[in-house]
Amino acid sequence: xxxxIGVVGLGSMGYGIAQSVxxxxxxxxGFDVVPEQQAxxxxxxxxxxxxxxxxxxxxxxxxVVLNAAxxxxxxxxxxGIVGKMKAGSVVIACATVPPDFARDMxxxxxxxxxHYLDAPISGGAAKAAQGCLSVMASGTPxxxxxxxxxxxxxxxxxxxxxxxxxxxxAMKAVNQMLAGVHIAMMAEAMTFGMTQGVQPQQFLExxxxxxxxxxxxxxxxPHIIDGDYTPRSSVDIWPKDLGIVLDIAKTANFDAxxxxxxxxxxxxxxxNGLGKEDDAAVAKVYARQSKLALPGEDSSDVHxxxxxx
Amino acid sequence: xxxxIGVVGLGSMGYGIAQSVxxxxxxxxGFDVVPEQQAxxxxxxxxxxxxxxxxxxxxxxxxVVLNAAxxxxxxxxxxGIVGKMKAGSVVIACATVPPDFARDMxxxxxxxxxHYLDAPISGGAAKAAQGCLSVMASGTPxxxxxxxxxxxxxxxxxxxxxxxxxxxxAMKAVNQMLAGVHIAMMAEAMTFGMTQGVQPQQFLExxxxxxxxxxxxxxxxPHIIDGDYTPRSSVDIWPKDLGIVLDIAKTANFDAxxxxxxxxxxxxxxxNGLGKEDDAAVAKVYARQSKLALPGEDSSDVHxxxxxx
Numbered sequence: 027x028x029x030x031i032g033v034v035g036l037g038s039m040g041y042g043i044a045q046s047v048x049x050x051x052x053x054x055x056g057f058d059v060v061p062e063q064q065a066x067x068x069x070x071x072x073x074x075x076x077x078x079x080x081x082x083x084x085x086x087x088x089x090v091v092l093n094a095a096x097x098x099x100x101x102x103x104x105x106g107i108v109g110k111m112k113a114g115s116v117v118i119a120c121a122t123v124p125p126d127f128a129r130d131m132x133x134x135x136x137x138x139x140x141h142y143l144d145a146p147i148s149g150g151a152a153k154a155a156q157g158c159l160s161v162m163a164s165g166t167p168x169x170x171x172x173x174x175x176x177x178x179x180x181x182x183x184x185x186x187x188x189x190x191x192x193x194x195x196a197m198k199a200v201n202q203m204l205a206g207v208h209i210a211m212m213a214e215a216m217t218f219g220m221t222q223g224v225q226p227q228q229f230l231e232x233x234x235x236x237x238x239x240x241x242x243x244x245x246x247x248p249h250i251i252d253g254d255y256t257p258r259s260s261v262d263i264w265p266k267d268l269g270i271v272l273d274i275a276k277t278a279n280f281d282a283x284x285x286x287x288x289x290x291x292x293x294x295x296x297x298n299g300l301g302k303e304d305d306a307a308v309a310k311v312y313a314r315q316s317k318l319a320l321p322g323e324d325s326s327d328v329h330x331x332x333x334x335x
Numbered sequence: 336x337x338x339x340i341g342v343v344g345l346g347s348m349g350y351g352i353a354q355s356v357x358x359x360x361x362x363x364x365g366f367d368v369v370p371e372q373q374a375x376x377x378x379x380x381x382x383x384x385x386x387x388x389x390x391x392x393x394x395x396x397x398x399v400v401l402n403a404a405x406x407x408x409x410x411x412x413x414x415g416i417v418g419k420m421k422a423g424s425v426v427i428a429c430a431t432v433p434p435d436f437a438r439d440m441x442x443x444x445x446x447x448x449x450h451y452l453d454a455p456i457s458g459g460a461a462k463a464a465q466g467c468l469s470v471m472a473s474g475t476p477x478x479x480x481x482x483x484x485x486x487x488x489x490x491x492x493x494x495x496x497x498x499x500x501x502x503x504x505a506m507k508a509v510n511q512m513l514a515g516v517h518i519a520m521m522a523e524a525m526t527f528g529m530t531q532g533v534q535p536q537q538f539l540e541x542x543x544x545x546x547x548x549x550x551x552x553x554x555x556x557p558h559i560i561d562g563d564y565t566p567r568s569s570v571d572i573w574p575k576d577l578g579i580v581l582d583i584a585k586t587a588n589f590d591a592x593x594x595x596x597x598x599x600x601x602x603x604x605x606x607n608g609l610g611k612e613d614d615a616a617v618a619k620v621y622a623r624q625s626k627l628a629l630p631g632e633d634s635s636d637v638h639x640x641x642x643x644x
Contacts, residue, residue, distance in 0.1 A: 125531055148545050160545055185541050188532075196531035197541055204524045204547030208517070211593050215513045218580070218594075221587035222434055222505035223497075232494050232506055236457050236469055238513030240549035271527070278530040280625050283596045284520050285527075291592070316589050 028052055029085040029175055034077070034100050034107075036063040039120075039147065040090035042154030043180050047088070048072060049157065050179035055080055081107035086116045086176045090147075093266060094123040102134060113139035116172035120147045120161075122202060122267050124274050125192035132165070132191035141169035144191035146198030147181075150258060158182035162201070164193035199274055202267040203285045208242035209264070210288040213309035216247060220318050226251045249306035253322020261308060262301040264292035337361055338394040338484055343386070343409050343416075345372040348429075348456065349399035351463030352489050356397070357381060358466065359488035364389055390416035395425045395485050399456075402575060403432040411443060422448035425481035429456045429470075431511060431576050433583050434501035441474070441500035450478035453500035455507035456490075459567060467491035471510070473502035508583055511576040512594045517551035518573070519597040522618035525556060529627050535560045558615035562631020570617060571610040573601035 029052045033044040036058035048054040048071055055075045056067035068074055077100075081087065087107060091097050097119055101108045108117065117135055119128065119142065128144040135142035143165040153159050157180050163170070164187040177184050187193040215238070219229050230247045233239055249255065268289040275282045291311050298314075300307045310327075313320050319328045338361045342353040345367035357363040357380055364384045365376035377383055386409075390396065396416060400406050406428055410417045417426065426444055428437065428451065437453040444451035452474040462468050466489050472479070473496040486493050496502040524547070528538050539556045542548055558564065577598040584591045600620050607623075609616045619636075622629050628637045 162541065162545075183544065187537070187541070193532060196528065196533050197537075199531065200524050200528040200533055200538060201542055201545045201547040203527065204520060204542065204549070204552070205545075207520050207593070208547070208549060211513060211516050211520075214591055214593050215509050218512065218584060218587075218589055218591055219505065219509040221589050222508065222583065223502060224505050224509055228496070228506075229509060232471065232496070233510055233513065235492065236471075236510050236514075237550050237554070238510040238517070240513070240517060240552075241546050243513070243549075245546070274531065275527055278527075278625070280527055280530050281621075282523055282527055283600070284516070284523050284593060287592045287596050312590075316587070 027175065030073075030083050031055070031176055032057060032077075032080065032084045032087040033090060034058075034087060035090040035092075035096075036060070036067055037090065037092075038151035039154045040088075041067065042151055042156075043088060043090055043159070044072065045070070045155055046157035046180045047176060050175070052175065052179070055084065078105045078107045078110045081110040082112060084111065084115060086118060086173060087111070088118040088120060088176055088180070090120045093121055094127045097121050097123060097131070098127075101131060108135055108138050108140050111138070111140045114141070114172065116141035116143060116169055118143045118145045118173050118176055120145055122146050122198050122270060123195050124270060125195040125199070126277075128191040128195040141166065141172045142191055143169045143173045144194035145173070145177075146194055148198070148201060149182075153182070154180070161185065162187060162194045162197040164188040165191055199271050203271045203282065205242055206264045206268045206292070207284055207288040208240040209246050209305055210291045210308050212240065212243040212247055213250070213291070213306070213312055216250065217309055217312035217316060217318055221316060226321055246304075246306040249304050250309050251321055253320065255303040255307045257302060257304045259305050260302055261292055261295045261305050264305060264308075265289065265296055268292065336484065339382075339392050340364070340485055341366060341386075341389065341393045341396040342399060343367075343396060344399040344401075344405075345369070345376055346399065346401075347460035348463045349397075350376065351460055351465075352397060352399055352468070353381065354379070354464055355466035355489045356485060359484070361484065361488070364393065387414045387416045387419045390419040391421065393420065393424060395427060395482060396420070397427040397429060397485055397489070399429045402430055403436045406430050406432060406440065407436075410440060417444055417447050417449050420447070420449045423450070423481065425450035425452060425478055427452045427454045427482050427485055429454055431455050431507050431579060432504050433579055434504040434508070435586075437500040437504040450475065450481045451500055452478045452482045453503035454482070454486075455503055457507070457510060462491070463489070470494065471496060471503045471506040473497040474500055508580050512580045512591065514551055515573045515577045515601070516593055516597040517549040518555050518614055519600045519617050521549065521552040521556055522559070522600070522615070522621055525559065526618055526621035526625060526627055530625060535630055555613075555615040558613050559618050560630055562629065564612040564616045566611060566613045568614050569611055570601055570604045570614050573614060573617075574598065574605055577601065
């Protein structure tokens, strides 16, 4: 069945999601604060429309924004869409947000007769464009049913984690804390190894086959080995996501000391101008401190002035 | 070719190694400070002998002890074997030790005409018994050649990391710091998830398929889910191994903040009487602090008196 589906936020994830929805044959509306992104999507076959007016026509809206504040603004801000959406339509909310925020959004959507799927996503831009995301989803059976055509078009794996909002966001927070720590720890171990004569390429070859491996190690270590910090996922994602995790932890009186230290490493990277680089650039925090040259670096990097930790 | 091979240290790893060497058809001598272990191995087909006298006959000795001090005692203590070993025989040293220590042992073995392979092992007791260990090895070509029959009998994968001692131990240190941190981080994330309603079984099912996964998460999380703290690898391994890592790091002026915090979690576990439990018991540090009942626990565990962090 051909539906009218909106994707809000045409960043690297959202754009790929919109392409996947379009490819599945739906009337697909892409919305972004950057007009050029929206125009580009229309030129590829997207439907024309502007928010919030277009929202009245949509069967489903996938909200692919950066954080809770942006999500709330899209849904319930001055030009929020939920008040315009038709009864029985569904909001599919993909940002990493606190579980309590997801529960609040669900409640407010239900008050307008709109379904809400708490649906944080995982997989990166390439998987988004392929329609192969992992989605950590929770919501009512009706929310899942309404979202199904969109999930079918965009996700390879949908984890159904419960019948109300919050569970999806909780699992995403758990995943992000592990993912962020594993990136920083990969950097810590790789640079430690360099002080002992273990070269980065050898590190990856051996450790990826041993008990010290992680998904993130196998995925991010090659970026350092290639000296390629083109942001597939940027350093600045992690102060945001680990910050959310620690905010939740504080509310629960939970001490997460390893996560706290990993956050500090990303903050140091960000405060030294690496925020827009690939998150593997957290290795530079360790490298600068120990005067190590990472692959592709030279002595001007090793002795970079003004480096501040 | 049938050789005479000694295995020193018949703990969970060493016993399996000795069995694998025996199965490969060599005259195999097992030595241990616990006479019952040695007698048990003889009853399974091991050869009879005592150290250091037997050392004169051996073509290779695999030293599977806990740490550098025990290794040095075996090799060069009052009843050390190296002075007794024949020229051209080889010591295969498997403990996790500082790279400088391995280099020193190599030098002293060479002074006696004995080859030395720096050969830390990975894989656990089950793999040891199957002859399927991973070995992170470095040493001279002659040391590798002399060790080959033993490695063939015990290892599935031999990483050849360099032509002198130290490189093997360096890679092992890198692997251990990752492995230890990943265990503690798995515990941190699983218990954090519990505060948000994510049950341990669901944690494992979802995260093991997502970017937050690690080899250790997939291996150790089941121990917590099963409430089974029978030590496959004990908590007390980690203060030792992460301590070695941080000693090396200090010598290199390298700050390893994530490793340091993970060490603290294992020390807290150990100082609260969990040292002999499976290392997944580090989850109890988090659980006690947040008054969570792990699988198999009840309220007397949650409110255990005298818990000290």
